[in-house]
Amino acid sequence: MSPDHHHGHGAHDHEAHSHGVTADTDRRWLSLALALITVFIAVESVIAFISGSLALLSDAAHMLTDAASIVLALVAMRLSARPARGGYTFGLKRAEILSAQANGLSLLLLAAWLGYEAIHRIIDPPEIEGWMVLVTALVGIVVNLIATWCISKANRTSLNVEGAYQHILNDLFAFIGTAVAGLIMLTTGFARADGIATLLVVVLMIKAGYGLVRDSGRVLLQAAPDGLDPDAIGDRLASHDGVAEVHDLHVWAITSGHPTLSAHVIVEEGEDCHAVRGELDGLLVQNYGITHSTLQVDHAPELHDVLTAARPKATVSAHCPDPHGPAHFAEPHDH
Template identity: 50%
Template sequence: MSGHGHDHRPSAQADRRWLLAALGVIVVFMAAEIVAGLLAHSLALLADAGHMLTDAAALALAVIASRIAERPARGAYTYGFARVDALSGQVNGITLLLLAVWFAFEGIRRLVHPSGVHGGVVAVVAVIGAAVNLVATYLAGRADRDGLNVRGVLAHLVTDVWAFAATFVAGLVIVWTGWRQADPVASLLVAALMAWTGWRLVHEAGRVFLEAAPPGVDPQALGAELAAADGVAELHDLHVWVLGSSEAALSAHVLVDLEYDCHEVAGRLRTMLGRDHGIGHVTLQVDHLDAATHVAEHCTDAHGTVHVAPAATD
């Protein structure tokens, strides 16, 4: 079997190298931003640093999840460790939501009781921060984007670019007008971005854990498409879900007209599901159906035995 289908896909080891490079860039700047935020008395800079802390955590979790997800299925873990990817995304999303609540509270408090903020320092650090995040986004973007953890990292980094833009504007407003409330206003905008990104990550991870259908797949429409295939008499017990954030699975009971080869029909359905819907993990129970008696007969096995069972009535 040829391996050409994998020639252009980054290896897991290469993914981790890119993610670790992005992590190094983020951690160095985050430390510098915390110091600058404390010296400038800027809540917006500290909010940005807090967001970058979640970026660093997301990158670290992505690296760890990538290593764990490589482990083969064994023992009690018959599906392997694909959902570690979603678990890291959910942890990261919850962290973002908690930080958003804290920065929103602090932002409102400073709107009422503004403190002295050095607008020039805020603006300069914000420009550097935007540049650093663009570099980190480029590095992380070189990794495979199919996983929820990597998509979460990229969402964080892009959000940070916008957050730094808001912080930069706040710094300029303070320098030009002396309006100190611009800093907590910027921090509230950052908190809103955190909440939005965090909610999306938690929601996507929740779909994985609740075994929802893959995004863009309508189970009813898919069932109708399968039932309309040549040779399919009836379709029952259709389930379609995600094993991990990028791997879909499907199971169904398919009843095939007697004049068709049930193994050929099953193979055709699997090909269609993989080609048209990206569903590669397919489990089909395929039986023949006698339309006259409405009795289901299991497909003949390798020894020629035929088993008869009542047809499904759901």
């Protein structure tokens, strides 16, 4: 048996440098958005209490979670940049995923509270100063447009950054709804518009929150990233020249944007396992964008001899007493 382990890290130093530059840029954009939001939260909270508007108060509360989401994102970026050491063999890259999940959960919890309050306001609407709501909402739209633009300049392929972006984007929609409600209250005196606008925002918050929880949950449960079908990849690897079988195939993401693969590859008799492994690494990079792969490569006859010596009725694909997923063969046959 000749196990051959390989990690595909093409241009590792260049990628690490590029990642560092990108992370620094992302932190600057997020910090600018955080500064804008923090100042506006203080102003809006005061006006919300003076005017008696739940829509404004909900916007302020939502913006508070926006600020918290950006702080979480910044902290997660710092943690994920730490090198792997000790028991954390992948470093702390999944801090970004935990941050994204926290952002999603906070959106769902806030949506539940605001939904309850909005229904109460629709049933029993209080007196609200419509003009204050309208003016504040219009200013909020401008602030959120700038903050949304800042975060859109960061790397949104990161679920961590995407979580902060979704918070800000939902707040932009919230302010638009609040401005419309303020205009209606100012011109018609229909106070229930405040609660109705809040409910519309709640729907958007639930949609965004659910998406973040779902996507971060897939990473934490080590599901295959979107767009990567493990069965299709296994069949493609098994169909490569010189490959007899592929099994124990795992495809997952360490964090967003970092797909990873491991597999046990059996090559046919007389084939150069090192050459086959190199070709498979190139295939994974070019066809699937997987730059971090670990392939254990064995020769079929050697593996068969070892297995049958230990278990006379063993087959190549039965090398593992607890197989992980289906085996992929070069040619379909009964097994």
